[in-house]
Every structure is written in structure tokens, then in C-alpha cells.
Amino acid sequence: MVKKPTNYQNIDRLIHGIKSIIEDRCSLLDEDVNLLNEVIALLEKLKRKRKKGRTDNIDLMVKVVELLTKFLLMSNEINHVVDLLK
Numbered sequence: 001m002v003k004k005p006t007n008y009q010n011i012d013r014l015i016h017g018i019k020s021i022i023e024d025r026c027s028l029l030d031e032d033v034n035l036l037n038e039v040i041a042l043l044e045k046l047k048r049k050r051k052k053g054r055t056d057n058i059d060l061m062v063k064v065v066e067l068l069t070k071f072l073l074m075s076n077e078i079n080h081v082v083d084l085l086k
Contacts, residue, residue, distance in 0.1 A: 011047045015040055032071060039067045 018036050022028065028036075046060045 011043050011050075015043050018043075032074065035067055035071050035074075039064055039071075042067070 018040055022033055022036055042060055042064050046057055046064070049057055049060070
């Protein structure tokens, strides 16, 4: 039986994926890197809150989605970013 990943593992995977984008994309603007680092900080905060048993995280999740959407819309090479996330 395959073990289902925990919420922490899912958050860790998302953080790892974002860090990979930052490291692998030399063409990122400073603004893009700052935005992605802000997303990572929010995800770390979300992870800490979940570990404490807090479930009032909808505002954090909405902010993460908002920032990632902004990054994708600002990206000149959306196809390249999408391919990295596959």
C-alpha cells in the first residue's frame, strides 16, 4: 500500500520546487526571485502553524496562490516554468 504524503511533505515539495526554479533560472529578475522567496517564507509559516495544530491558514494559502499566480503572469517564459514543475 502506498503511503499518502502528509501536508508537511506536500508543503516541503512545493518549497523544494520553488527553490529549484530560483536556482535553475538564471534569467529571473530580482523582482521574481524576491516574490518567490516571499512565497517560500509564507509556506514555511504555514508549515509551522500546521505543526502547532492551527487550521486557520486560509489567508496564508490564498496569499501563496496570489503570489504564485503573479509570478506566472509576470514570467516571459511560462512554458519553461510549467515544464520545470512537471
